[in-house]
Amino acid sequence: MVGETGRVTGIDMTPEMLAKAKAAASEMGAANVEFVEGEAERLPLEDETFEVVISNGVIDLIPDKVGVFAELHRVLVPGGRLQIADVTIQNPVSEEGRRRRPTTRPLSTSLTRSDSRAGSCS
Numbered sequence: 001m002v003g004e005t006g007r008v009t010g011i012d013m014t015p016e017m018l019a020k021a022k023a024a025a026s027e028m029g030a031a032n033v034e035f036v037e038g039e040a041e042r043l044p045l046e047d048e049t050f051e052v053v054i055s056n057g058v059i060d061l062i063p064d065k066v067g068v069f070a071e072l073h074r075v076l077v078p079g080g081r082l083q084i085a086d087v088t089i090q091n092p093v094s095e096e097g098r099r100r101r102p103t104t105r106p107l108s109t110s111l112t113r114s115d116s117r118a119g120s121c122s
Contacts, residue, residue: 008033009050011043041067049075054083 002008010025010033012018018035025033038044040055041064053072062068072082 002032004032006032009045010035011038011040013037013039041071043071043075045075047074048077050080051077052081052083054085056085057087059084060086060088 008030010018010021012021012035015037018037021035025035036044040058040062053076055072059065059068076082
């Protein structure tokens, strides 16, 4: 996806998923990958770091959608691209469903930058 000169940054909030991702990258021989522990609402990354942000099946699990999109916007370079693959619902979420915050959720936001940094983790 990023080529030989690109970089990939994978992010997850759990050490267990980070360990799995690191093992998979190692098995593939991917040398241009780094993994960071963090949450989508508070990404431990600098402003305007990535040209492309890819989120796969994560945003629907996070109650603070505004916070997530603000963070994604913050780490994108001006004119950067956001790609999202997620589930949608046909019925409104109940009040109880909106109040409950999951105790764990995967953060597989993939961040990419073709010339220096990129990302993939899911």
